[in-house]
Amino acid sequence: MDRGENRHQERRNRHKPSTIHSLAQAGDLTGLRSILLENPALINARNPIMAQTPLHVAASGNQANAVALLLEWNGLEKVDIEATNMYGETALHLAAKNGCTSALKLLLGKNASIEAKAHNGMTPLHLAVWSAVRTEACDTVEALLDHNADVNAEDNEGMTPLSHIPKISSHEKLQTLLKDRLELQLRQKAQKICQLSEQRMTDLEAELNKLMGLKELKLQLWKWAKGMILDEKRKSLGLKVPRRRLPHMAFLGSPGTGKTMVARLLAKLLCKVGVLSSEKVVEVQRTDLVGEFVGHTGPKTRRKIEEAVGGILFIDEAYRLVPAQKADDKDYGLEALEEIMSVMDSGKLLCIFAGYAEPMQRVFKSNEGFCRRVTRYFYFQDFSTLEIAQMIHLKMEEQTDDSLLCGLKLDRSCSVEAIAGLLEQKTSKKQRSQLNGGLVWPLLLGAKDSLDFRLDLNCCDCEALVTISLPDIEVALDTIPGELSKFPSY
16 A cells, blocks of 8 residues: 555544444534534444443543543433443442542432443442542542442442451551441431331320220330330341341130221231331131131131231131131141241241130140240230220211211210210120220221111201210110120121
């Protein structure tokens, strides 16, 4: 090739159009503006093999002016600040990895995700530390820490940024930077957890106060919740905390004493502190678990178990799974119980077995592993007449627009003491033991029926039309049957 032809080739090369990636790498602002005006879509174009955008290239070369231009570009297409290359790295990752502090600060100023993770789980801080170990320069690390990068973030190998500093090294400044910030972040996290914990305990107490009686149970729940919240705080400070097993429980007591309500409250509480992943409570009885034929019980029970995963499986009248007398070949209750027992160590759900205290002894004795798995026993005492009367008042105060008692109120004569006196006179101890809180709703509906019956159709007295009197409650009490089996279901 002669000299003239060489000069001609040089001129051709000089005027050959550059790619947007090469312009970004060179920091050629004029070229970048020109090519973007001509083809706006190129702003997020990816190069071959590495799949990097112009922003990746400019950031990795610390071309701050080019980074600023791309970030501020006001054309038809906008830069994707979170675009990732073939390794899952953002432009912030590359700026951190290459110690490009100027570019990194510009990206942080535009709220680039400081905790973004590459495919290996590394955050920009991991890579900045890796770079600082090699170069002895801590500028990028300091810039990330100034934006509160998480010093305790773990990569796919469970290593934090601090773990990437060789144990035998002279990187004292880097170690001090990270350790001081880690201590500060742990304190801040613990303080935030304290504030949340205080609110959680306030919420818990408000919920517990809605329950009548159950003084000992409330105290146990409060202590338990406090212990879990303190463990959460210990963990946030970097302290070791023993793994909590799901606390399977037995709720012992008569119907209507609040067992189901407490189970729902527990689900909320345990979900809030992270013990459960869901607030759901799946309520089942024998008929929901036990099949009529061979091979039906296992699948039927497993379906209910699967439905409760993440929350609570509440087995009401659990003693019915274990017959009082020796079971014949057609009783499959024990099979259902064994299915439930088989998943109790899995950590997938919490089981609550509920029923009368005495027949529940059959369940406790039916399986050797039951008492090992069920570690919490709560006794629900029968409500007193005063507590039932308080529940009646509470029910009237909590009426919603879609309630059957919406708009109604109790007469002044219907004091808690007056209603409690009527309950003492008109119901037997056996009736109250069988029904407890189950008396409240039917009693109020019966009182409304009495109100409607005694009012004249021509009555236009607004007060009279909405006021339940003490005689209305007395009439409703007279309709309560002596046996639970004869009581209507509401």
